[in-house]
Amino acid sequence: MTYGATSARVRFGxxxxxxxxxxxxxxxxxxxxxxxxxxxxxxxxxxxxxxxxLDAGTVDTPDKAGLGYLPASSGSWAALTVTQNVDFAxxxxxxxxxxxxxxxxxxxxxxxxxxxxxRLASQLSGGxxxxxxxxxxMVHRPSxxxxxxxSTGVDPVSRIDLWRLISEAAAGGAAVVMSTTYLDEAxxxxxxxxxxxxxxxxxxxxxxxxxxxxxxxxxxxxxxxPEWSWRRxxxxxxxxxxxxxxxxxxxxxxxxxxxxxxxSLAATNRDGAAA
Amino acid sequence: MxxxxxxxxxxxxxxxxxxxxxxxxxxxxAGEVVxxxxxxxxxxxxxxxxxxxxxxxxxxxxxVLGGPPDRTRRRRLGYVPQNLGLYRDLTLDENLTxxxxxxxxxxxSVPAELRPYTEVxxxxxxxxxxxxxxxxxxxxxxxxxxxxxxxxSGVDALSRTRLWDTIRDRSEAGVGVLVTTxxxxxxxxCDRLLLMSNGALVAEGSERDIIADTTAIAVxxxxxxxTFAALNAAGAPVVLDGRAVRVADGDPGRLxxxxxxxxxxxxxxxVPATIEERMLVLARADPDAAA
Numbered sequence: 296m297t298y299g300a301t302s303a304r305v306r307f308g309x310x311x312x313x314x315x316x317x318x319x320x321x322x323x324x325x326x327x328x329x330x331x332x333x334x335x336x337x338x339x340x341x342x343x344x345x346x347x348x349l350d351a352g353t354v355d356t357p358d359k360a361g362l363g364y365l366p367a368s369s370g371s372w373a374a375l376t377v378t379q380n381v382d383f384a385x386x387x388x389x390x391x392x393x394x395x396x397x398x399x400x401x402x403x404x405x406x407x408x409x410x411x412x413x414r415l416a417s418q419l420s421g422g423x424x425x426x427x428x429x430x431x432x433m434v435h436r437p438s439x440x441x442x443x444x445x446s447t448g449v450d451p452v453s454r455i456d457l458w459r460l461i462s463e464a465a466a467g468g469a470a471v472v473m474s475t476t477y478l479d480e481a482x483x484x485x486x487x488x489x490x491x492x493x494x495x496x497x498x499x500x501x502x503x504x505x506x507x508x509x510x511x512x513x514x515x516x517x518x519x520x521p522e523w524s525w526r527r528x529x530x531x532x533x534x535x536x537x538x539x540x541x542x543x544x545x546x547x548x549x550x551x552x553x554x555x556x557x558x559s560l561a562a563t564n565r566d567g568a569a570a
Numbered sequence: 571m572x573x574x575x576x577x578x579x580x581x582x583x584x585x586x587x588x589x590x591x592x593x594x595x596x597x598x599x600a601g602e603v604v605x606x607x608x609x610x611x612x613x614x615x616x617x618x619x620x621x622x623x624x625x626x627x628x629x630x631x632x633x634v635l636g637g638p639p640d641r642t643r644r645r646r647l648g649y650v651p652q653n654l655g656l657y658r659d660l661t662l663d664e665n666l667t668x669x670x671x672x673x674x675x676x677x678x679s680v681p682a683e684l685r686p687y688t689e690v691x692x693x694x695x696x697x698x699x700x701x702x703x704x705x706x707x708x709x710x711x712x713x714x715x716x717x718x719x720x721x722x723s724g725v726d727a728l729s730r731t732r733l734w735d736t737i738r739d740r741s742e743a744g745v746g747v748l749v750t751t752x753x754x755x756x757x758x759x760c761d762r763l764l765l766m767s768n769g770a771l772v773a774e775g776s777e778r779d780i781i782a783d784t785t786a787i788a789v790x791x792x793x794x795x796x797t798f799a800a801l802n803a804a805g806a807p808v809v810l811d812g813r814a815v816r817v818a819d820g821d822p823g824r825l826x827x828x829x830x831x832x833x834x835x836x837x838x839x840x841v842p843a844t845i846e847e848r849m850l851v852l853a854r855a856d857p858d859a860a861a
Contacts, residue, residue: 331697331725331728333696334726447723450609452609452846453610455807455847462808462815466794476725476726477755482812483812526735552755556728
């Protein structure tokens with residue numbers, strides 16, 4: 296069964312945090328939700344786990360027993376040990392005794408946390424703490440796993456571990472949705488939803504997103520229209536929505552980073568023009 | 571003539587039995603943006619704290635602007651820590667007044683995109699805006715060297731390029747910049763990279779120099795889930811990569827045999843590693859560092 300949200304809208308006071316967002320989350324797939332602070336990522340995650348109510352639209356997700364959730368905060372209790380944290384989360388779902396011990400051992404081994412089982416969560420590194428939160432979200436084998444920025448602030452080696460755990464959940468048949476600010480992760484996920492100011496800017500696989508992109512991106516030492524340009528290293532990229540770039544510009548085959556920045560810029564410039 | 575603004579010569583730092591930084595020599599020149607990479611525990615923060623003069627060395631010497639990092643020289647440095655170093659319960663405007671006062675500098679003008687927030691508490695600002703404020707604060711006394719600890723963590727792609735505009739604008743004016751990061755997208759903004767692992771400097775140069783001949787293995791298959799499960803069960807550092815899977819470190823022959831015994835059809839292709847994969851290989855080669 297495919298989960299997701301349809302035309303979801305969430306308002307906080309007079310601010311629209313999520314505006315007409317539709318996303319499908321298929322079993323055995325990973326969907327990355329990309330955007331900066333304020334884009335609506337956390338609101339979408341919280342709507343999917345029914346922590347915030349929609350003002351319009353619907354969410355289609357399993358009941359509590361089928362939902363696993365790693366919040367943007369640490370997702371574990373600082374004053375409990377690694378084992379106590381996992382056991383506490385398991386207890387909520389009625390997991391106890393031998394099945395709990397087996398599941399805990401399996402999860403901690405996969406996350407590389409076995410040696411740290413007796414340590415307080417407050418004494419873990421940032422990466423270990425996120426992996427612990429992941430184990431807690433996964434303890435009851437949910438069919439939908441919602442991860443809010445699992446990798447922000449996580450060091451590179453732990454990041455690969457975390458990706459292996461996420462892949463493992465999807466390979467086991469769970470639908471996984473995770474938010475991230477990093478586009479290399481989004482490319483790895485396979486399915487992508489880019490949010491900007493609460494709206495879906497882009498959606499689909501990388502190939503679909505690339506195929507749907509209109510316009511040209513160029514790279515040169517300086518830009519012709521600074522407001523349509525951004526920096527990458529010592530050069531400037533520039534977006535030409537109508538592909539009307541001058542002949543002296545160097546056209547590039549854009550990567551996801553280019554596509555997202557170009558469309559964010561277009562959205563900003565459009566809003567600016569409308570204001 | 572290029573001026574060396576920061577220099578560490580054979581610097582080590584021990585904490586009890588732990589060698590946090592092990593015989594590191596590095597430098598940052600005027601107008602240069604140098605990226606410092608490494609996993610947690612690699613020694614990046616300890617090195618930066620020694621360069622800032624906040625921590626003494628156990629061996630070797632640190633030079634900042636041509637001499638030891640004393641108070642006079644430290645005044646000429648700008649530092650943006652990872653947690654931004656702003657007062658969350660003061661407004662944007664009050665933070666800038668305070669920082670400018672502390673350095674005896676004129677209060678900086680607030681960039682146009684931050685003006686709507688001048689009376690907002692820094693603790694209530696969106697992260698992207700708070701990072702901009704930290705930059706404005708760190709730059710108010712016109713520092714000659716900038717040290718930035720993961721300056722764009724948690725920021726969206728467009729805001730990230732704008733922060734890099736600020737960094738590049740300063741480096742073009744002759745400021746030397748040292749940036750810690752572990753993301754490819756930041757690394758490509760740097761002129762030169764330094765890679766630390768387990769306290770030592772293990773590679774230096776461009777992204778290509780850092781990755782050197784380290785390869786990862788892309789596994790093309792129609793059934794990524796089964797392929798993943800088989801390789802994962804065999805202990806390979808395997809992750810999903812779009813509709814394929816990718817193994818960070820491993821012997822292709824061994825991986826092929828694992829898949830063959832399970833009857834999984836797949837094509838293995840060596841591909842250049844990412845910076846993260848390079849770090850994983852280093853960490854696995856040194857079991858002490860993997861803890």
